[in-house]
Amino acid sequence: xxxxxxxxxxLIGNDRYDDGRFSALPSTQxxxxxxxxxxxxxxxxxxxxxxxxxxxxxxxxxQAISEFLESCDQDELALxxxxxxxxxxxxxxxxxSFIATDTDFDRIAETxxxxxFVNEQLEQCWAPQKVMMIDCCRSGGFAVGLRTSDRQAASVxxxxxxxxxxxxxxxxxxxxxxxxxxxxxxxxxxxxxxxAFTTEVIEALRTGKVGKDxxxxxxxxDLFHYVNRRxxxxxxxxxxxxxxxxxxxxxxxASCPLGSAPLLVPLSRRPAAQPExxxxxxxxxxxxxxxxxDLLTTTGSAFCRTTPRRH
Numbered sequence: 001x002x003x004x005x006x007x008x009x010x011l012i013g014n015d016r017y018d019d020g021r022f023s024a025l026p027s028t029q030x031x032x033x034x035x036x037x038x039x040x041x042x043x044x045x046x047x048x049x050x051x052x053x054x055x056x057x058x059x060x061x062x063q064a065i066s067e068f069l070e071s072c073d074q075d076e077l078a079l080x081x082x083x084x085x086x087x088x089x090x091x092x093x094x095x096x097s098f099i100a101t102d103t104d105f106d107r108i109a110e111t112x113x114x115x116x117f118v119n120e121q122l123e124q125c126w127a128p129q130k131v132m133m134i135d136c137c138r139s140g141g142f143a144v145g146l147r148t149s150d151r152q153a154a155s156v157x158x159x160x161x162x163x164x165x166x167x168x169x170x171x172x173x174x175x176x177x178x179x180x181x182x183x184x185x186x187x188x189x190x191x192x193x194x195x196a197f198t199t200e201v202i203e204a205l206r207t208g209k210v211g212k213d214x215x216x217x218x219x220x221x222d223l224f225h226y227v228n229r230r231x232x233x234x235x236x237x238x239x240x241x242x243x244x245x246x247x248x249x250x251x252x253x254a255s256c257p258l259g260s261a262p263l264l265v266p267l268s269r270r271p272a273a274q275p276e277x278x279x280x281x282x283x284x285x286x287x288x289x290x291x292x293x294d295l296l297t298t299t300g301s302a303f304c305r306t307t308p309r310r311h
Contacts, residue, residue: 205256
């Protein structure tokens with residue numbers, strides 16, 4: 001395993017959409033909040049840097065992803081996580097697209113963020129270990145056969161040439177297969193919870209129980225097999241998939257010795273002062289909110305995601 005000095009992460013969650021035909025996804029806020037905690041915790045992920053951003057336009061998403069990956073060095077692990085709506089477009093050969101806050105339902109190819117763009121940025125990133133984690137409907141389409149679209153795959157097969165958007169050395173972990181929905185929290189109670197997929201990811205990292213040698217180390221491959229098994233056991237309506245083309249190293253995301261799993265702060269107790277990117281203003285709470293340090297100390301197509309579903 002490559003010895004890395006730093007782990008860095010970019011977390012993007014899109015909850016609100018200007019086009020009313022895309023339903024709101026409040027669970028994305030919980031996804032970002034709780035995943036951030038396990039990645040930053042010194043006894044779990046110990047990430048040197050975690051950048052959470054919410055409710056981004058397509059231009060902002062492209063800029064954030066590009067700048068983050070460009071800034072990663074040759075001794076770093078780079079993790080990009082996106083939670084929100086996503087879809088595959090038949091008219092563009094099946095290419096996967098992320099839905100941004102300003103995406104037009106009728107012009108997704110022009111106003112969304114394409115898998116091709118993200119793949120190109122991953123390809124150019126200097127980090128020796130790169131992980132792309134996607135919690136969106138149809139997210140398995142991001143790297144079906146390590147290609148961005150069915151059309152591209154057909155042309156490559158005929159020509160015998162390798163795709164330019166393959167993103168070798170990138171481990172892609174998707175919340176569902178290319179033709180499946182991904183499911184969010186029902187928001188039936190006052191407490192918004194993470195989505196089905198991200199809940200399992202967080203639990204695996206937080207507890208370290210998926211580690212195979214008892215050390216609590218969680219590799220991205222251990223993580224995939226655990227989450228895949230757990231979600232199949234829940235009925236298999238949403239089956240996570242992976243792509244690891246060109247990955248020749250063991251990528252460790254966390255290390256949490258068994259029996260020492262810390263409790264997480266729920267979204268409802270998130271400190272009001274925590275920056276979450278260009279999110280839209282929220283009403284101020286009536287009572288003073290605890291600080292981040294206080295909390296750590298005291299706790300130790302249909303483009304909706306129903307139940308809700310993410311498309």
